[in-house]
Amino acid sequence: MIHLYWGEGKGKTTAAMGLALRALGHGRRVSVVQFLKDGTSGEIAPLRELGAAVYTCAEAKFTWQMDKEERRLARERFTELLSAALREPVDLLVLDEACAACEAGLLDAEVLRAAVLRAAKQAEVVLTGRVPMDWMLKSADYITEMRACRHPYERGIAARAGIEY
Template sequence: MVHLYWGDGKGKTTAAMGLALRALGHGRKVVIVQFLKDGSSGEIEPLRHLGAAVYACPNAKFTWLMNDAERARARENATAALRTALTQPWDLLILDEACAAWQNDLVDRDLLRETVARAQTQSEVVLTGRNPAGWMQDAADYSTEMRACKHPYTKGVSAREGIEY
């Protein structure tokens, strides 16, 4: 089954990590790939402690600020992280920020599509991000749009440690 948590609202990664926690609580094998993230957000260490394998793909800049060399390096790192993650056994595979990785060509696209296709026969795959590609929507068995109705950021309030990151 393919799960897609998408949109401009808060909660996409939180929902995916909640599913990871539930799966771990039932003895399932969980593998997480965080595209465009350094693996330091508050939920990652406890999930690792509970047995999740986590692979991060840090980038020094926002995608729109990367030059061609930085973009190529980010693509190599993300693809390597995904390849390594796929060597692990998993019941639940979370591909956090897969939508952005796809949209910005920061991961081997064929490998990402093949990975999602495996969910139809193997287990569960979760994709998160803002603007999913059409094929992601088509592949999804679950599609949940997170829509921002109100957020403190619009009033200039910064993200709070332990809540938003």
């Protein structure tokens, strides 16, 4: 089964990590790949402590801050992370910000598509991101669109550690 959490609203990663926590609580094997994130968000350490395999890129940075060489290296690294996660037997595979990594050209969309469709034959696969590709919308069994109705950022309130990041 394929889950897709997408949209402009807050909560995509939170929903995916909540599903990972639930799966771990039931003794399931979980792998999480975080694209475009450096692995310092608050959920990473507890998930590892509970037994999840977590793949992140410590040198990740915003796409608009990357030069051509950094983009090439990120594309290689993200492909490596995906490959490493696919080598592990899992019941749940979370691919956080996979939509954005593809949209930015930092992850080959066909490589991701093949990986997701193959993995979904034996595991639950979760994709998150703001703008999904058409194949994601067509292939997903669960689709949840997160829509922003109101956010403190609009009033100049910065994100708070442990809540928004």
